[in-house]
Amino acid sequence: MTPALFLCQRCNEPLKLLQLQGGPLEVQHHANPPTETPVSGESPVRTSGIPHSAGGRTPQRSACCNISLLTSGTHHSEGGRTPQGSACCTFTLLGESASMRTMNAIQNTTLETFEILSDQKVVDHPLCVDCTDNLLVQLDNQLALVESDNQTYRSFLERELLVSEKEREELGAELRAELSSLEQEEAKLAQELADLDGHHAKVAAELSAAQMESKALYQQHEQHRAEYSVLKMEQLELMDQLSSVENQLEYAASQLSHLRETDIFNATFIISDEGPLGVINNFRLGCLPEVQVGWTEISAAWGQTALLLFSLSKVAGLQFQRYQLVPSGDHSYLKSLTGEGELPLYSDGSHSVYLNNKFDCGMKAFLDCLQQFVEEIEKDERCPCLPYRIHVKEGVIGDAWDSGDCCSIRTHLNTEEEWSRALKFMLTDLKLIVAWASLRHSRRCGKKKADKDRSYPCNK
Structure with missing residues (x-):
């Protein structure tokens, strides 16, 4: 079962x-x-x-x-x-x-x-x-709650029965007044709530506008930052260029200062002697029986001498009379302004020392130009005292203290020793004149610099 x-x-x-x-x-x-x-x-x-x-x-x-x-x-x-x-x-x-x-x-x-x-x-x-x-436990708990509620209701009912009619009316009036106050407070709070809602809507609109403005400002900031980056790059490039230009200017200024301090004539024309012979720029001027010098070297030396005197005349602002000096290397010459034609300062050795040749005329004409220059610079108080004096008519150059030691610059009826000695005297005078020209040139450059500094005080 x-x-x-x-x-x-x-x-x-x-x-x-x-x-x-x-x-x-x-x-x-x-x-x-x-x-x-x-x-x-x-x-x-x-x-x-x-x-x-x-x-x-x-x-x-x-x-x-x-x-x-x-x-x-x-x-x-x-x-x-x-x-x-x-x-x-x-x-x-x-x-x-x-x-x-x-x-x-x-x-x-x-x-x-x-x-x-x-x-x-x-x-x-x-x-x-x-x-x-x-x-059963739940029912007992519910029963206890019900009995508690019943007891509470019974106490309220007993209290209500004990209150008089007058007290009840007063309590009702008090409660109605409190109700009216609460209703007014409710209306006030409702109005405040409506105002807050309006304010909230206004604030929300302002917030939206501020957000849009912030977005526009952010975009503008990004654009400005990009433009700033471009300008910063250009600034760096310009600073590099400025630094390069300043370095070049500094280098040019140092070179200029070096050039100003440089004696252009002493640096360009080096005059020395080699025994009884005078030397200009490593070219010997003259010859001796025991020291044979080629005419090509002698012509080149005359060309350097002519260039030196021509440059000195430019510095002094002197215009020669009767002759025009034309430096042209080893074929330099003088052009006569009185109709004598060209007087060469070069020779190939074919000229005759027994006749009055053009080479001798050219050297005599060069002494004439040198004498004009000496007379011009003697106007300056700082002019050096030349050891040898020139006699243009005789074509000789001798001691300035009239010791009787004079030498002809021509080859006509002259020995090689005397001719070379005259050329050496001439180069000695030119060496002193070069020193004077260098000093004058440096004084002139210093004066120009001082005038420039006064004109532009910001350069000081």
């Missing part, structure tokens, strides 16, 4: 039916419920013999919450029906039974099923011990 299974209404745990000897079936809660679940058609159904709620308590409450099932006549576990006058709750068991299946039991089961389906009977399910205890 398959036992019927009951489920707890609250926790859905199965309840085990125990068969008592010589007595009814008892329903006991399993501590370890079985794994099988009740199939359809085997769920227990409680009859409506004694109606009570799902959480109702049984007439007798034991430690294991036993529920006695009383049957009529024969004890059976399936489909049995108890008499309606029984003191305990009765349940209808639905399901099939392999034995003790009588016609009466089948009819009772069919009737119970029809009553349940037609809502003529309230079906209730049993509870286990734990769920019953929990339910």
